[in-house]
Amino acid sequence: MPLTTIEKVKSYLQIPQSNTNEDIFLQDIVDSVQEQIESHCKRKFDIDTYMETHQCKHKCFPKNTPLKEVKSIIRDDNTLESTDYKIRGNYIEFASDLKGYTIGGSVLYASDYVSEITITYTAGYDAIPKDLSMAATKLAVIEYKDSRENRIGIIQEREGDVQYTYADKSKNEVNMPSDIKKVLDKYVQVSL
Structure with a gap:
């Protein structure tokens, strides 16, 4: 059972559901977010x-x-x-x-x-809890926006007519926003 869906991500981004131009890319993001969250929580959510x-x-x-x-x-x-x-x-x-x-x-x-x-x-869950689903949706939206607005690992600056481009090592590991991490931490598998 997916934690989020293309439809939820499109709705959050206000992309019309009829616009299918980026559905394959969005599905890749949704799948990646699922793996990230399961890795963070050290567990699966499917029954x-x-x-x-x-x-x-x-x-x-x-x-x-x-x-x-x-x-x-x-x-x-x-x-x-x-x-x-x-x-x-x-x-x-x-x-x-x-x-x-x-x-x-x-x-x-x-x-x-x-x-x-x-x-x-x-x-496993019969239905994914709403806070977990929303956290997954937000994480997918962040990844989508970052792919469109920033080139991960690249910083550009301009001084007059001269433009400089640098590799940003800090972007290689994107930090999870604290509000999303707080929700996900509730679902981390505790081991004794």
Whole structure:
């Protein structure tokens, strides 16, 4: 599922939808933005089935969220039954680990044993959150405008009849605007 679309980018730029002259270029930008965001967030957003191996103690945090379904969990070569774990939002807690609570409400576990977990699960968004979609659209618009208004890596200046052109090394890595980064940081996969 794309985070943004050509239609959304055109609408933001106020380009008529009937104008298809740059659709191929816009699609390249949309695809590039998707890859940038997935790389930044260290995750995918499509609903898909994933298989991962983790080193876990009492909880397992899959890379992709939101969790839809856990198909199987193998813990130290033993396949767990669905009664052996609970899905707690976007992580899995193992029911077999004995835990207790301190007077202050902290959780204590009987063991700190680290086990190898192989999890097969389905995760992803049914619909892309609006703030994430808007951030992707804005990032695509920035890339489009930059391609039209600036030649990335080039600075030009004019003194009278003389024009100077320089390579701008700082433009090689375009910084993500803080408002977009703030939204994307909410979706970064946290690993423990």
